[in-house]
Amino acid sequence: MNETPQKTTHFGYKTVAENDKASMVADVFHSVAAKYDVMNDLMSFGVHRLWKRQTIASSGVRKGHHVLDLAGGTGDLTAKFSQLVGETGQVVLGDINSSMLKVGREKLHNLGLVGNIDYVQMNAEMLPFPDNSFDVITIAFGLRNVTDKDKALRSMYRILKPGGRLLVLEFSKPEHEVLSKAYDFYSFNLLPTMGKLVANDSESYKYLAESIRMHPDQDTLKAMMDDAGFEQTTYQNLTGGIVALHRGFKY
């Protein structure tokens, strides 16, 4: 009897069944959700706040806009978007992981941000919204965890309004060899140790380092966005290419 070969994908450096990746990623984020913000500040020395500021600056978001903050996690971008779109706008904080959504919702409620934010647990590959629904979609440090990135990008394209834009903030490939080596040493030696000490979880942070290396580089991701239908696609390297901000429009 012939068995259909099982489709595989990568989970960090491991090769796993495609169907298993989502649950494995979910386990990682269930594990780190409570300490996510502290670890972000520690790991990036606070620079993640500046990367996110740049994302908001590039979003062109304004009063009345409808914004989807995909893989929004603990809601850093949602908090700012909620203030900028005002009462007439709407922000959807979407994440596949219930633990992250819970932490995000609690944090935003404590900040007094209620009224124009919806929280939706969703899979980026099958976004549960009608066509042409959003003015801006952002996905910050989330795309590399998605199993089928092309499908996710097509799904985002579908729900963007004509004239709308997608912003992908994600770890990428450092531009210079020296920086790349220093970054590798930091990621594979110091990061898991910090994870162990602060979040009592070195494996999740080992996965983080590995998943970053497996993520498409700047030009590949740009090509993927072009293939999904986005136009005027550009990217901006931040902190020497450790992070890249891709931007594409739907017309």
Place this chain on the structure above:
Amino acid sequence: MALEQVTEKNNDRSTTSTFFMLPNFVLSLIEHVLNQALKLDPKLSKKLNEVKELRLVVEVRDWQQTIQLVFADKKLHLYTAQSSDNADCMISADIDTLIALKNPAMLTQLIRQDKLDLQGDLNIAQTYSNAFSSLDIDWPEQLSKHIGDGPAQQLYLHLTSLKQQNSKVKKQLATTLTSLCQDELAITIHPLELEQFKQQNRVIKSQVAAIEQRINALLNIVTR
């Protein structure tokens, strides 16, 4: 920007490398300071409510930076801006001109002098200028929350007198330096001497012009 490398890879793709994220860092600090000012002067929020959720884009020409400013949810939000797209009001000027906007009456004058370009709703720029020029923080009141009424008032009076003394000393130093340069070291001249010199110059200039006219008249007679 020295810390920013801008690399154009081809016509349809631009790659900007921002290593230290300096503009974002500076703007986040300024945003923090402005929001503290908003907390300390409640009237400021009321004034800025007129431009709530409207986008002011400011291009600082000599810094080659464009900044967007939005007052929303009782806070000021400052970000870098890529263009003036979606701006409700856009101002473009040098930093000195922008500082001169502390006086709201200067706005139209600076536009007439071509020192400032303004597109969009003039009222937004005027509201921001008015709001910040009339910023009035009750420092004794703010200090009293931390150290009590008596010490706060004493400290405030002490600081005020220190400020007055400082400006007095500065004024005195300037006068001493001027008289030293003019009278003792004789390396600069007195304004009256300068005026006299200018007057003499003007007389010589008019005499030279008269001689030139006469020479030209004589030349005309000779060449006939």
